[in-house]
Structure formats: C-alpha cells, structure tokens
Amino acid sequence: EAQVTQNPRYLITVTGKKLTVTCSQNMNHEYMSWYRQDPGLGLRQIYYSMNVEVTDKGDVPEGYKVSRKEKRNFPLILESPSPNQTSLYFCASSLSRPAGELFFGEGSRLTVL
Amino acid sequence: KNQVEQSPQSLIILEGKNCTLQCNYTVSPFSNLRWYKQDTGRGPVSLTIMTFSENTKSNGRYTATLDADTKQSSLHITASQLSDSASYICVVSATGGGNKLTFGTGTQLKVEL
Numbered sequence: 001e002a003q004v005t006q007n008p009r010y011l012i013t014v015t016g017k018k019l020t021v022t023c024s025q026n027m028n029h030e031y032m033s034w035y036r037q038d039p040g041l042g043l044r045q046i047y048y049s050m051n052v053e054v055t056d057k058g059d060v061p062e063g064y065k066v067s068r069k070e071k072r073n074f075p076l077i078l079e080s081p082s083p084n085q086t087s088l089y090f091c092a093s094s095l096s097r098p099a100g101e102l103f104f105g106e107g108s109r110l111t112v113l
Numbered sequence: 114k115n116q117v118e119q120s121p122q123s124l125i126i127l128e129g130k131n132c133t134l135q136c137n138y139t140v141s142p143f144s145n146l147r148w149y150k151q152d153t154g155r156g157p158v159s160l161t162i163m164t165f166s167e168n169t170k171s172n173g174r175y176t177a178t179l180d181a182d183t184k185q186s187s188l189h190i191t192a193s194q195l196s197d198s199a200s201y202i203c204v205v206s207a208t209g210g211g212n213k214l215t216f217g218t219g220t221q222l223k224v225e226l
Contacts, residue, residue, distance in 0.1 A: 004156070040218065041218065042202070042216045042217060042218035042219055043157075043202070043216045044216070045214070090156055090157075092156070099144045099145055099206035099208075099214070101147070101159045101162065102147075102149075102157070102159065102204075102214075104156030104157050104158070105156050106155060106156050107154070107155070107156055
C-alpha cells in the first residue's frame, strides 16, 4: 500500500530535549516536505527536499533541521525544542514536484512542556 | 505576497443539503489549484486539481470550479453526508521558484442529522 509513515504519532517532551520525527514514503517520490499545522494558521511549510541531498527552507524553518540521505526518508529534527514548537506536524511527498498531488502522513502531535 | 483566502471559516449544514466553499487567491504566476479534504486527526487527501484551462471538474459528489480571471475557485458538495464533515483546504501552486505552494487556512464543515 502506497503511504507516508510518520513516527511517533504522539509525543510529549520537555524543553531542550532533542527529538527526531521520522518520515518514510514507499512511492519512490522525489519531493518531500514537512509542515506544521496550528489552529487558525493552516499548514505552514518548514522544510522541503526536491531530491536526495537537496533540502531547502520553507516558511517557518527556525528551530528545525532536516536531512535527506535516502530517497524514502526525510526526518525532522528539533535540536532544542521549545514550547512554541508544540504543534501538529505533517510529512508529505509528491512524485516529482510540489505542484503534483501531495500525499500526507497521518501526522505527529508534539507537545513541548 | 501570494495569498489564499477561504470562506466561510466554518459551516454547519444538515445531511442531504448542498453547500459551496470559496477560495480566492492572489498567487502568481498560477500553475494549479487543488482542494484537499482533511478528516479530524488525519492527513489531508487530494480531492481535485484545477489547471488554468479548466473551468469545472467533478469527483463524485464534489465539483470544483475555477475562474482564472477573477482568481476564484469554489468547491460544491452535493447531497452532503455525515462523512463529509472535515476541513477543506485550498492549495494554489505557483510556477517557477521551486513551484511554491500557498495554503488556505481551510473551511471546517460539519454535517449534522
């Protein structure tokens, strides 16, 4: 089954404790991206990757890092989480470009205390 | 600045009734417009895609329209069902510059008995 898998789905952590949210897709998609979704603000892009070893900042990259060492994986790293990073996070992938259909993961709800 | 505005912000209708959701955009140069459906606690799923030359496109009980001159799109839901309760997100893609996407904040639809 074609899918984008995120882990963990739910996480409560404390300020400053490094964490990684994994994202994996099995559709051989070139484009992958991370979004955060907050009430009233909609989906905002954090980082995106057009292909392996090619990443770029989205609209709200501060406090986040990403890497794309393999085509299927695109982890999101919070080196020192802060309470303002409490949010619902979505990973998405597209065959070749963001204008194509985005396939989203199920979301990861993160709470930073 | 590219923007996508959706209205209404929220909507409650009775099962079996029709409704229309609106999306106005200022994205330029325009590539395409997608409507996504996001069920509570799930990732968004694409419903339709509209390109510059398309005026109307249907997907079952969902019909999207596009007026590229006025930069408006609508999503019409016919004979609503309880399962239509969700957030509907309008996403507009611009050509060039990494094919950037601009997301609307969504319309929250609730279908009641």
